[in-house]
Amino acid sequence: MASGGIAVAPEGDFWAVEDIPIMDEVTACAVENSLVDETRIHTSGFSLGGLMSSQLVYLRSSYLASAVVYSGGILEPVTPPYDDAANKMPVLMFHGGETDTRTTDVYDLDFMNSSISFRDALDADHHTRA
Numbered sequence: 001m002a003s004g005g006i007a008v009a010p011e012g013d014f015w016a017v018e019d020i021p022i023m024d025e026v027t028a029c030a031v032e033n034s035l036v037d038e039t040r041i042h043t044s045g046f047s048l049g050g051l052m053s054s055q056l057v058y059l060r061s062s063y064l065a066s067a068v069v070y071s072g073g074i075l076e077p078v079t080p081p082y083d084d085a086a087n088k089m090p091v092l093m094f095h096g097g098e099t100d101t102r103t104t105d106v107y108d109l110d111f112m113n114s115s116i117s118f119r120d121a122l123d124a125d126h127h128t129r130a
Helices: 017-032 048-059 111-124
Strands: 042-046 066-070 091-094 101-103 108-110
Touching: 017 048, 042 048, 048 066, 048 111, 091 111, 101 111, 108 111
Parallel strands: 042 066, 066 091
Antiparallel strands: 101 108
16 A cells, blocks of 8 residues: 555534444445555544544544544533443544633533543543643
8 A cells, every 4th residue: 555645524514423424434435445554544623523533532443543633522421432442542632721612502612621521531541642
């Protein structure tokens, strides 16, 4: 396999856990066609995408190698179950502090606190994070 990589970046106003099977299909197709090294599959996301990437650390821990999360995290009190709890992938996390929020007529998100919750959960599960 030649060096390089591919990026898949869905576009939308919101994500749902129900969208994860689409990611699984794209990943399986890329692996099946030798387009990616299945030991080097990573996730990255910002804002709502950061929330999705945080969920994927749990729900797709069986094949992810690492995660980079910008203003994401987990929304308490729900921490999803691990797909493979033995995979202690490294996670790089960022948030914008106390003003890192998003408010709409549907929801209010506090990315600083959701990031802190994610950090604490990763620490409790012995992940490497920065």
